[in-house]
Amino acid sequence: MQSQIECLLEEMRIKLSSVASDLLSVSGLCILWALARGEGDPKKLAALGEERLRHREEQLIDALAGSPQPMHRELLSLQLERLQLLHEQIARLNGMIAQALRPYQEVVAPLGRSAWVRSRFPRSR
Numbered sequence: 001m002q003s004q005i006e007c008l009l010e011e012m013r014i015k016l017s018s019v020a021s022d023l024l025s026v027s028g029l030c031i032l033w034a035l036a037r038g039e040g041d042p043k044k045l046a047a048l049g050e051e052r053l054r055h056r057e058e059q060l061i062d063a064l065a066g067s068p069q070p071m072h073r074e075l076l077s078l079q080l081e082r083l084q085l086l087h088e089q090i091a092r093l094n095g096m097i098a099q100a101l102r103p104y105q106e107v108v109a110p111l112g113r114s115a116w117v118r119s120r121f122p123r124s125r
Helices: 002-011 026-036 042-047 057-064 070-113 115-120
Strands: none
Touching (some): 002 070, 042 057, 070 115
């Protein structure tokens, strides 16, 4: 999905990935949602970035100076809505798994503290 968003940004002549290491970070998503909602001023978009990005504010402003069309904004909005839905579904599944494991908590809890288990099954972000 990130590559699809990046291709869409390329069509808009926006080079956000050249200054942001992760398009889907908090800052990246704030900028992307603002773009999708119609914001076009590169300075306003740059102001949405985290402090790390604002250290390179001039580069960020240059990277955000593109030419998004209404169709691009709509496609970006659809991609972001899809991403949001996936995050919601993952959270829902995590809740279902936690509930299903509740009767086995005495067995499962010590496994989570095991260095062997943690080394092979790192927690996702």
